Amino acid sequence: MCSFNPPALFSHFQLPIHLELEINHLDLLRSIEVGVHVDSDSDEEPGTMEDNDASLSIPVRYKADILFTRETNFNHYEIGKEISIQAAEESKHQYNFTFKVQNLGIFPVEGLQVHLVVPGLSLAGNPLMSLGDVHTDGGSVCTIFLVKGWPEQGKSLTLHDETFNEAMELDCQSTHCHSVECSLGQLGVYSALYLTFTGHLWSPSFHQMSFKRLKLNSSAELKLLSPLLVLKEVNWKRYVSIEVTKERWTTVPLWIIIGSILGGLLLLALLTCILWKAGFFRRRYILRDRDTEGHESLVQDGQETFHQS
Structure with a gap:
């Protein structure tokens, strides 16, 4: 009860009242009901007594302090020379997407959901990524x-057969996607839940398709379906990308190899002939001789010079 003692209240006079309320985080309320009754020591006509009471209902929403993170076992995969479907099931092709939902607030949270989408089939019908098991904890149902x-x-x-651009991103706008709906159990104060999605890449499809680099974009969205709780952030989508590239190797036809060898031999023979004509292979020598008159003769490359001894 509040008591005000102004000297007098004039007509149309307004007196502001500020209320501060403390909320018990263990007992979440849908609304707060406030009732106000005003009376005074002055005489008041009975006909005006009805407006001395007022009530106010204030809806309450609580902000949930949630941390939503993701991680994956690899972000890049290079397609090798294997072509069997069984090879696509090896562990090196298996992906793991793990999402962590952590409650950092001061009250338990219920009504959390996670929606995951993964590129499944290309527009031509080639399998891209499979979606196998989902590992959860804390009573989550997927x-x-x-x-x-x-x-x-x-x-x-x-x-x-399917051809893509040199750098192409594939998501649910350009492929047909798998999806997973997970309803999480109650998330206690300062507790966390983990969701792990596993599958593998279909290597034979990537061999069949023509591309240089593909990026497969998966996404998970966190939603809160509760009449009392709201999330602090606006965008609760988390993206996971796997880049797929082809190993840089080519097979050179046999006729190209034979033609290159013959062309090299022909070029070597032509170069040898040109050098021979230019005298590159002639041996230079000098001969010394004396005639009967005592002159010394020097012979060099077929030319003679004479010197007096």
């Missing part, structure tokens, strides 16, 4: 939705 047309295990698969 449902996997594979893209329509995904090849069933054990059935033959037909790959299609």
Whole structure:
């Protein structure tokens, strides 16, 4: 109860009142109800007593302090020379996307959801990334939705020729994507939940397709479905990219190798002939001789010079 003792209150006089409320974080309220009753020692007509009471309902929302991070086991993959589908299931092609949801606030959080999308099929129908197991903790429940047309295990698969630009990014706008919906359990104060999504790259598809560099973009979005809680940030999307490149190797046809050898031999013979004509291979020598009159003769490259001895 508050008591005000002004000397007098004139007509249309307003008196501001400032209230500070403390919230119990263990008992979250949907709204705060405030009731106000005013009376005085002055005489008041009975007909005006009804406006001495007022009530106010204030809806309350609590900001959840959530940390949402991601990590992956690799960001780049180079396609080698293997072409078998079984090779795509080796551990070096397997990817792991791990997302961490941590509660940094002072009250438990419920109603958190994570929505993941992964490029599954190209527009031509070539498999890009599979989506296998989902490992969770803390009572989380996840449902996997594979893209329509995904090849069933054990059935033959037909790959299609497909050409991309030198540097191309593939996401759900340019491919058909798998998706996963995860409903997280209650996230206690200063606790964390982990979601790990695993799958593998389809190496045979990348052999069939023509490209230099492809970037496969996956994304996960955190949502909070609660009438009491709101997230601090606006954008809660986290992106994971895997860059795929082809190993730089080419097979040179046999006729090109033979033609290069013959051309090199022909060029060597031509160069040798030119040097021979130019006298490059002639041996230079000097002969000394004396005639009967005592003159010494010097012979050099077929030319004679005479000197008096």
